[in-house]
Amino acid sequence: MSWFANLQTRSKLFVGFGVMCALLIGLAAIAYQEMAGMQRLERTEVDEAGTAKEVSIQLRADQNHGRASLLMFIVVHDAAQKAAIRREDELRSAAMDAAIDTIKAFITRSGVQNVTTSVAEVERNLATYREGRAEAFRLADTGKLDSALALTVSPTQEQRYERLRISIYAVGDSLEAHQAVAVAQSTQLFTNTVRTFVAIAIASVLFALLMVWVMNRLIAAPLKAVTGIAERIAAGDLTMQVEAEGRSDEVGAMQRALRTMVANLRASNQELQSGFSVLASSSTEILATVSQVAANASETATAVAETSTTAEEVKQTAHVSNQKAKNVQETAQKAAAVSDAGRKAVTETLQGMEHIREQMESIAESVVRLSEQGQTIGEIIASVNDLAEQSNLLAVNAAIEATRAGEYGKGFAVVAQEVKSLAEQSRQATTQVRTILMELQKATSTAVMATEQGTKAVAAGVKQATDAGESIRVLTGSVSEAAQAATQIAASSQQQLVGMDQIASAIANIQQATTQNMAGTKQLESSAQSLQELGARLKVLVERQRVEA
Amino acid sequence: MPSRAIDWEAIHRRLAVAATASSEGFEHGPDEIRRILQARARAAAKPPVMPDDAERLQVLAFSLAGETYGVETCHVREVCLLKDLTGIPCTPRFVAGVMNLRGQILAIVDLREFFGLPARGLTELNRVIVLRGGATEFGLLADSIDGVRSVRASDLQESLPTLTGIRERFLKGITGQMLAVLDGGRLLADAGLKVNEQVTR
Numbered sequence: 001m002s003w004f005a006n007l008q009t010r011s012k013l014f015v016g017f018g019v020m021c022a023l024l025i026g027l028a029a030i031a032y033q034e035m036a037g038m039q040r041l042e043r044t045e046v047d048e049a050g051t052a053k054e055v056s057i058q059l060r061a062d063q064n065h066g067r068a069s070l071l072m073f074i075v076v077h078d079a080a081q082k083a084a085i086r087r088e089d090e091l092r093s094a095a096m097d098a099a100i101d102t103i104k105a106f107i108t109r110s111g112v113q114n115v116t117t118s119v120a121e122v123e124r125n126l127a128t129y130r131e132g133r134a135e136a137f138r139l140a141d142t143g144k145l146d147s148a149l150a151l152t153v154s155p156t157q158e159q160r161y162e163r164l165r166i167s168i169y170a171v172g173d174s175l176e177a178h179q180a181v182a183v184a185q186s187t188q189l190f191t192n193t194v195r196t197f198v199a200i201a202i203a204s205v206l207f208a209l210l211m212v213w214v215m216n217r218l219i220a221a222p223l224k225a226v227t228g229i230a231e232r233i234a235a236g237d238l239t240m241q242v243e244a245e246g247r248s249d250e251v252g253a254m255q256r257a258l259r260t261m262v263a264n265l266r267a268s269n270q271e272l273q274s275g276f277s278v279l280a281s282s283s284t285e286i287l288a289t290v291s292q293v294a295a296n297a298s299e300t301a302t303a304v305a306e307t308s309t310t311a312e313e314v315k316q317t318a319h320v321s322n323q324k325a326k327n328v329q330e331t332a333q334k335a336a337a338v339s340d341a342g343r344k345a346v347t348e349t350l351q352g353m354e355h356i357r358e359q360m361e362s363i364a365e366s367v368v369r370l371s372e373q374g375q376t377i378g379e380i381i382a383s384v385n386d387l388a389e390q391s392n393l394l395a396v397n398a399a400i401e402a403t404r405a406g407e408y409g410k411g412f413a414v415v416a417q418e419v420k421s422l423a424e425q426s427r428q429a430t431t432q433v434r435t436i437l438m439e440l441q442k443a444t445s446t447a448v449m450a451t452e453q454g455t456k457a458v459a460a461g462v463k464q465a466t467d468a469g470e471s472i473r474v475l476t477g478s479v480s481e482a483a484q485a486a487t488q489i490a491a492s493s494q495q496q497l498v499g500m501d502q503i504a505s506a507i508a509n510i511q512q513a514t515t516q517n518m519a520g521t522k523q524l525e526s527s528a529q530s531l532q533e534l535g536a537r538l539k540v541l542v543e544r545q546r547v548e549a
Numbered sequence: 550m551p552s553r554a555i556d557w558e559a560i561h562r563r564l565a566v567a568a569t570a571s572s573e574g575f576e577h578g579p580d581e582i583r584r585i586l587q588a589r590a591r592a593a594a595k596p597p598v599m600p601d602d603a604e605r606l607q608v609l610a611f612s613l614a615g616e617t618y619g620v621e622t623c624h625v626r627e628v629c630l631l632k633d634l635t636g637i638p639c640t641p642r643f644v645a646g647v648m649n650l651r652g653q654i655l656a657i658v659d660l661r662e663f664f665g666l667p668a669r670g671l672t673e674l675n676r677v678i679v680l681r682g683g684a685t686e687f688g689l690l691a692d693s694i695d696g697v698r699s700v701r702a703s704d705l706q707e708s709l710p711t712l713t714g715i716r717e718r719f720l721k722g723i724t725g726q727m728l729a730v731l732d733g734g735r736l737l738a739d740a741g742l743k744v745n746e747q748v749t750r
Contacts, residue, residue, distance in 0.1 A: 389630070392694070393676075396609065396628050399697035403607040403622040413697075418593050420696060 005218055006248040012218065016211040023204040027197065034193035038186050050179055052106045055099040056172035059122075062096045063164060067152075070133055074140050074148045086137070096126070103171065118171045125164040132157040222251045226258055236544060238266045269542060276539040283532035290528050294521040301514045308507040315500040318493045325490035332483030339476035346469035353465060357458045364451040371444040374437055381433050388427035395420030604702040608730055610695035611678060614661055617695065617728045624733030626681040628694050631657070631674065645690055648677065655679065656687040664719075682737030700724055 007015065069089045076082055100123060107116055132151060139148035151157055222245075229242055242259035245252060398416035402409035577585065608619035609628070629650060634657060636646040643662035648655045657677060660666070677688040705722030719739070721730040 393628050393630065396694055396696060399607075400609065400622045400625050400627060403697065415593060418589070 008249045009219060019207060023200060027200045030196055034189060037189055052103050053172050053175040055102050056168055056175060059096055059099050059168050062092050066092055070136055070152055074145050114174060118167060118174050122167040122171055125160060125167050129160040129164045132160055219251060226254060229258060238262060238269060273542045276535055276542055279535035280539055283528055283535050287528040287532060290521055290525045294525060297514055297518045297521050304507055304511050304514055308504060311500055311503045311507060315497060318496040318500060322490050322493040325486040328486035329483050332479045335479040336476055339472045342472040343469055346465050346472060349465045350462060353458050353462045357455060360451050360454045360458055364448060367444050367447045367451060374440050374444060378437050381430050381437060385427060385430040388423045388430055391423035392420055395423055605699045606702055608698050608700045610698050610728055611691040612693050612695060613691050614666055619728045619730040620733045622697055624680050624682055626679040628676060628678050631677050657690060658687050659690050680733055680737055685737045705730060
């Protein structure tokens with residue numbers, strides 16, 4: 001019955017009431033059919049059969065008439081009468097044909113079986129009879145009345161006539177039998193119809209009961225179940241499972257929808273719960289962050305205040321540096337003048353050095369001359385010493401001779417001694433002179449060395465003076481550069497001042513913005529607080545819904 | 550740069566003094582010369598103060614290798630400067646060489662080698678004491694001649710224990726002033742000084 005269960009309710013109702021209607025309609029149809037059948041029977045089987053029977057009777061009559069007319073045709077000699085008889089016979093033949101056609105039509109319509117052969121027999125017989133009749137008529141027409149008559153009464157024709165009559169009678173009987181059968185059938189049909197009505201009525205009642213039960217099970221019960229579930233959902237219990245029978249009708253759709261709804265509710269509830277948890281935590285975080293931002297904002301405010309103070313200080317410093325730069329400029333100019341003087345002094349120093357060098361050279365020359373003359377003196381002294389030594393030796397020899405002379409040599413010995421002492425004195429003097437000469441030599445060499453040193457010193461001094469001059473020049477350059485730099489510094493410190501003013505105003509703006517920031521942060525803090533409370537409340541609210549069984 | 554200031558004034562004064570001294574002090578005026586010479590003559594004319602009549606030796610004192618030696622003047626012919634000492638090969642070490650003294654070829658003896666003294670210190674060795682004894686004449690190398698001294702014979706002490714060896718033979722005695730008086734006679738007569746070598750090929 002799943003296919004039925006899967007139908008739409010509309011369709012189910014259609015089916016149910018439809019079946020009922022169908023039964024009803026079937027009943028009606030059957031009734032109609034039965035009635036119609038009965039009517040048909042009445043008409044065709046009974047009336048038409050009667051009509052057919054009558055027609056067959058008429059056929060017999062016509063046959064008879066025909067026979068009679070043929071005889072009359074043969075008998076009568078009046079052409080006009082003949083013609084009239086012929087005409088009447090033709091009409092009768094036509095009527096017979098029409099009657100046969102009517103019977104055939106009736107047979108065809110009613111479907112009577114066994115009459116067909118009879119009718120065919122009739123037709124055959126009629127055809128053969130009519131052959132004879134036609135022959136007879138022709139003979140009659142041609143005046144061969146005897147032959148015509150002979151033909152007409154011939155046993156063959158009579159046989160044919162008899163056969164025809166029998167067949168027509170047969171047909172009539174068949175039709176009558178048929179009619180009786182039809183009547184019996186009609187009665188039978190009526191009885192059947194009544195029985196059928198009763199059966200159908202019982203079946204309808206049963207089916208109605210069945211439909212009621214089915215509908216109840218298929219529609220009312222699930223609806224009740226769904227209602228129960230909905231009530232539980234309303235009460236806040238989302239733990240139940242909704243069974244969906246997988247029906248594709250509205251109830252199945254409703255069950256599925258309900259299941260989806262419950263699942264969605266559950267999911268959304270869980271999401272809500274998690275969302276609210278997130279909300280709670282996020283609002284806590286926001287609160288924390290906002291508090292931090294507030295703290296940072298206050299820190300920023302203090303930093304900004306410090307920065308503005310610093311900017312003021314920098315401005316002061318820029319002023320000072322400007323002043324200092326101007327001072328440096330003046331000092332640089334003075335230094336330039338001083339370096340000029342220094343350069344002049346250096347030039348004079350160089351000249352002095354040159355002078356000194358010349359003096360040193362002249363001193364050196366004098367000293368060298370002195371040294372040479374000292375050498376000459378040394379040579380002289382050496383010769384004097386030599387003389388002294390020789391005198392000494394001479395004195396010694398004299399003394400020796402004096403000793404050899406004995407008494408007479410004593411005076412000579414004295415003289416010799418005197419000479420020796422003189423020689424000794426002169427030697428001592430020469431020794432002294434030599435000593436002095438040596439000292440002189442030392443002194444002169446010292447002097448020469450000193451002069452050399454002095455010259456070197458002078459050269460060094462010249463170099464130093466030149467270096468000093470160079471340094472002074474470089475210094476002048478540096479000082480002028482410093483002066484230029486000082487000018488630039490002054491300019492840049494001026495710009496610095498302007499910049500500082502801008503910074504100060506910008507800092508004032510920042511301060512203002514920070515103050516606003518702080519106010520906004522306070523508001524934010526309170527909003528975060530309320531958000532947090534809201535989140536907590538919502539969480540409590542959501543947790544009332546039982547999601548986990 | 551020396552920090553002391555140069556006293557040019559003082560230097561100039563000293564130079565002036567030296568100049569006057571050099572210009573005036575060298576040459577004496579004739580009066581000055583006469584005066585000096587007369588003083589000297591008077592000094593020289595004084596009779597010599599004779600010491601006591603002790604026996605005295607006239608000794609020519611000379612120094613050799615840091616020591617003072619003496620030799621009696623009776624053995625000394627003269628003293629002179631060493632000049633053109635020519636070494637003679639195949640002679641003993643104490644023979645320093647020969648010298649041309651006014652045309653006379655004189656053998657020079659190095660007492661240090663003769664006495665076997667260790668050479669110590671620098672010596673000038675430019676004096677020659679010409680010893681003469683009979684036919685023998687030779688010269689002694691000496692650093693310097695101290696002059697003729699009069700030495701009392703009683704001052705001469707016998708040789709010290711430290712003076713040993715060959716010198717002991719030739720030593721006459723030592724005075725209190727460490728003057729080692731050599732016996733010139735023994736030196737002159739010594740056969741060891743005679744060199745008589747023949748070079749054999």
